[in-house]
Amino acid sequence: MIEFKNVQKTYPNGTTALSNINLKIEQGEFVAVIGLSGAGKSTLIRCINRMHDITDGQLLVDHVDVSKLRGKQIRRFRRRIGMIFQSFNLVNRISVINNVLVSFVPDLSLWRKLTGIFTKEQKLLALEALDKVGILDKAYIRVDQLSGGQQQRVALARTLAQNPDIILADEPIASLDPVTSKIVMEDFKRINQTMKISVIMNIHHVEVALEYANRIIGVRAGEIVFDGAPAEVSKRVLNNIYGNVSDSEENNEEVASTLEVVSGHV
Numbered sequence: 078m079i080e081f082k083n084v085q086k087t088y089p090n091g092t093t094a095l096s097n098i099n100l101k102i103e104q105g106e107f108v109a110v111i112g113l114s115g116a117g118k119s120t121l122i123r124c125i126n127r128m129h130d131i132t133d134g135q136l137l138v139d140h141v142d143v144s145k146l147r148g149k150q151i152r153r154f155r156r157r158i159g160m161i162f163q164s165f166n167l168v169n170r171i172s173v174i175n176n177v178l179v180s181f182v183p184d185l186s187l188w189r190k191l192t193g194i195f196t197k198e199q200k201l202l203a204l205e206a207l208d209k210v211g212i213l214d215k216a217y218i219r220v221d222q223l224s225g226g227q228q229q230r231v232a233l234a235r236t237l238a239q240n241p242d243i244i245l246a247d248e249p250i251a252s253l254d255p256v257t258s259k260i261v262m263e264d265f266k267r268i269n270q271t272m273k274i275s276v277i278m279n280i281h282h283v284e285v286a287l288e289y290a291n292r293i294i295g296v297r298a299g300e301i302v303f304d305g306a307p308a309e310v311s312k313r314v315l316n317n318i319y320g321n322v323s324d325s326e327e328n329n330e331e332v333a334s335t336l337e338v339v340s341g342h343v
């Protein structure tokens with residue numbers, strides 16, 4: 078379980094990205110975090126694995142106070158939490174399987190680290206992870222020969238190989254076309270349902286969030302303004318998360334298109 082207790086995050090430049098966040102996420106949930114650009118979605122997700130340190134309150138993962146972890150403890154803790162980024166974060170000039178095997182590097186003995194030799198068992202686990210996301214046949218192809226969707230699935234396989242309890246996904250489909258996005262979202266859903274891995278995803282596509290997540294968290298100006306099931310997301314709720322924005326034209330456009338796209342769903 079992930080628990081935020083009165084969490085606040087203020088960056089060193091004085092920007093308060095999160096204030097008074099109270100939240101409980103049970104193991105196995107599929108949570109989508111939605112909100113305008115700059116609302117605090119990435120910060121919320123990245124505090125969970127200590128990519129960002131909170132500045133006040135308490136953040137607990139399975140009753141462990143994340144802020145109190147040090148050195149080796151942080152590295153061990155992060156092994157349980159996979160992270161997926163918009164930009165895939167793969168090494169392009171090596172094979173798919175070697176990208177997945179990278180997830181085992183922290184566990185290797187020094188000589189294996191130096192020689193880059195992985196065990197047979199690790200290779201099998203890597204192949205198994207690729208199979209889970211349907212790209213086993215691409216194992217020995219260089220990453221830069223794959224499409225964006227396939228690359229995101231390699232990133233997902235790399236995360237799965239580390240056998241995580243939680244996957245944090247920061248805009249995982251932002252650079253994918255709608256058809257590929259759907260395939261990747263189906264992967265997330267299958268992994269969440271069959272392996273009971275919690276998925277916490279920051280996503281701009283509200284209609285996709287409503288289709289795949291079983292819980293929606295709406296963030297506005299660093300605060301949670303909605304927390305409920307997709308079926309409870311009405312136009313009024315969306316207006317509360319996105320609406321009445323007059324501070325920037327860019328945001329107004331984002332609101333207009335979001336409300337338009339989701340109007341068929343709510």
Ligand SMILES: Nc1ncnc2c1ncn2[C@@H]1O[C@H](COP(=O)(O)OP(=O)(O)OP(=O)(O)O)[C@@H](O)[C@H]1O
Pocket residue numbers: 088089090092093094112113114115116117118119120121279
């Ligand atoms: N490293 C940082 N230093 C200072 N301020 C930051 C930093 N990262 C984010 N912020 C600020 O914190 C606030 C929340 O940013 P965050 O990236 O969490 O929002 P977001 O909802 O994920 O936005 P987007 O959808 O555009 O990624 C914004 O005002 C942003 O400018």
